[in-house]
Amino acid sequence: MSGTPLVRVAALRKYFAVKGGWLGGRRGQVHAVDDVSFDVAAGETLGLVGESGCGKSTLARCIVRLVEPDQGKLEFDGEDITHRPTRSLRPLRRQIQLIFQDPFASLNPRKRISQIIGAALDLRDASISRGDRQAEIARLLERVGLAPQFMDRRPRELSGGQRQRVGIARALAVGPRLIVADEPVSALDVSVQADILNLLKDLQAEFGLTVIFISHDLGVIRHVSDRVGVMYLGRLVELAPADQFYAAPLHPYSEALLSAIPMPDPDAHLTRKEIVLEGDIPSPLAPPKGCRFHTRCPYAQAVCAGSEPTLSTQAGGRLVACHFPLAKQESTGR
Secondary structure (H helix, E strand, O other): OOOOEEEEEEEEEEEEEEEEOOOOEEEEEEEEEEEEEEEEEOOOEEEEEOOOOOOHHHHHHHHOOOOOOOEEEEEEOOEEOOOOOHHHHHHHHOOEEEEOOOOOOOOOOOOOHHHHHHHHHHHHOOOOOHHHHHHHHHHHHHHOOOOHHHHHOOHHHOOHHHHHHHHHHHHHHOOOOEEEEEOOOOOOOHHHHHHHHHHHHHHHHHHOOEEEEEEOOHHHHHHHOOEEEEEEOOEEEEEEEHHHHHHOOOOHHHHHHHHOOOOOOHHHHHHOOOOOOOOOOOOOOOOOOOOOOOOOOOOOOHHHHHOOOOOEEOHHHOEEOOOOOHHHHHHHOO
């Protein structure tokens, strides 16, 4: 895996205006993504995790340029694509593909599978002959675990897992370098989830893909990721290699998320202390001052309410945005 960043996100921000009242005036702004920065190396899988509404899906859409960022910078392979004009995005679409959460809504119900994948092939090479086109569609379907006979079917004739395989085949058809997978297995049965996750890992190794994998499920993230980033209320609060993150998280929010993962060993599950966060997630319309997590944090102190922590480097190159990282608390006996 190369250490050269294929993707660079720098101080990215995206707010959404909220209107209300009798005259439809502006009530405020949803802080969907607020000053998020990270790099993704070529061939790496970065897992982004957080509760619903934390901004991870908005971040994904900013990266693939389906949503225009308000501030910050996006780089792909060293090129600034932050505010690249829509007309010039077509070549970029061949290198960056998005796999959607809902495999049915992301496929045109009027089209046959051959037409859906064929449209993506045309983006890669519009001069491809009809015979070669059909052969390539069949090859892509077989690569994602579907028989060539599926070419003549429509999305409504497929199961959820089969539809998601079609979505993956469509993404592969253009020959991408980066795949942004936005909750690609959350709408699927557990047994099907495992098959899709293993398929994505195999395809990444075969085609040398870089993957940004977004999920609310830390169990899923653990299976696929080289590094894990944790988002809370629009902010990135921790970023670490997956093995270090799961062995010893540094942010209290990460610790709480990990404590909620079901364990297959009943005895181990009974002896583990589950951390139950009190209170509701604050509104993204009015994030708390200081640390955004301090209203729910069991370790919060006075400074947490008055000063917002920035991502700082810890041992092993890990990053955490916390005034009192857990490793320091343990070393001082807090």
